[in-house]
Amino acid sequence: MDFNNRDANQVAKFDSGWQALVNSPELITKEECVATDVSMSDFNFETVIKWFKVCIRLGDKIPDKERDLYTLNLMENMKKSTEEFFSSSQLDYSTLGKIENTFSDMFDELVYPSDLWRKFNSSEKCSGSDDERDIWNLQIVALISIILLLLIIFICVCVWCMKLCKIKKVCEKDCTYDRGRYCCIDENNCPECCEYMKKSGLKFEKTRSELGQNAGSFTTLGKKKNISLTSKSSG
Missing domain, CATH: 1.20.5 (Single alpha-helices involved in coiled-coils or other helix-helix interfaces)
Known part of the structure; x- marks a missing residue:
């Protein structure tokens, strides 16, 4: 609809239907937000502001890939409406200042959407x-x-x-202790000890008497070692 070439009946009819949409925002679609050329006047500026706020809210529900184009079209509509309004409005400066601040906030919301900071903070968190x-x-x-x-x-x-x-x-009862090890002096004297030594990898080889001391040799883990053992006193 061409807003510049409308008669009074058309304006009243459109504004009435438009007001109904604003009062029921769930009926407004994103297609209407970007396709409708909104003409703002001294009498309907509050309704226009409501309209654009509803459209901004709709933009929050649009996927990111489609939101940029939607935002650009909506900003273009807002820019055109405000330019025409401020160039012809007869309202006082105080009211115009409030309207300008309101649209400035809406533009900021489109350029810097609230979920942008929320996403950034969420990502950072x-x-x-x-x-x-x-x-x-x-x-x-x-x-x-x-x-x-x-x-x-x-x-x-x-x-x-x-x-x-x-x-x-x-x-300890049948063997000699030397250097931290228990060893058999004679295999026949301590069979249990020698048996355990054999099971533990300590293989008794022989006994001999030398210089008044008994000595035994055995191998540990396959390596032969000679250990001098102190003889036990015989009762």
């Missing part, structure tokens, strides 16, 4: 949260690794202590 979450995850993994390592060390120490205690229990 999510990034920070992800970093913090990664740090916490690394700390948890490190803590679990340390606990597992300590547990493995503890188990190894326990096994070693149990083995040592068993050797002491079996051999």
Whole structure:
């Protein structure tokens, strides 16, 4: 509709239907917002402002790919309406100033939509949260690794202590202790000890008497070692 060539009846009819749409914003479509050439006057400027505010709200629901074109068309309509209005309005300066500020705020809302800051803050917050979450995850993994390592060390120490205690229990009565090891002086004197030594990889080879001391040699893990042993006193 050409707003510059409308008679009074057409204006009244259109303004009446337009007012009904503004009062029921759910009936306004985005196509009407960008296709309707809105003519603002001293008598309908409040309705026009409501109209554009509804259209701005509709823009928030449009996908990002379509929103840019919609925003440009809506801003073009607003620009044209305000230029015609301010060039012909007879309202006082105070009212015109308020109207100008209102449209300025609406233009700012279109150029800098509220969800832009919300998305930016959300993205920034999510990034920070992800970093913090990664740090916490690394700390948890490190803590679990340390606990597992300590547990493995503890188990190894326990096994070693149990083995040592068993050797002491079996051999301390029938064997000689030298340099932290229990060894048989004579295989016949301590069969249980020697049997355990054999099972443990300590293979008894022979006994001999030299310089008043008994000495035995055995191999540990396939490596031959000679250890001097102090003889036991015979009752």
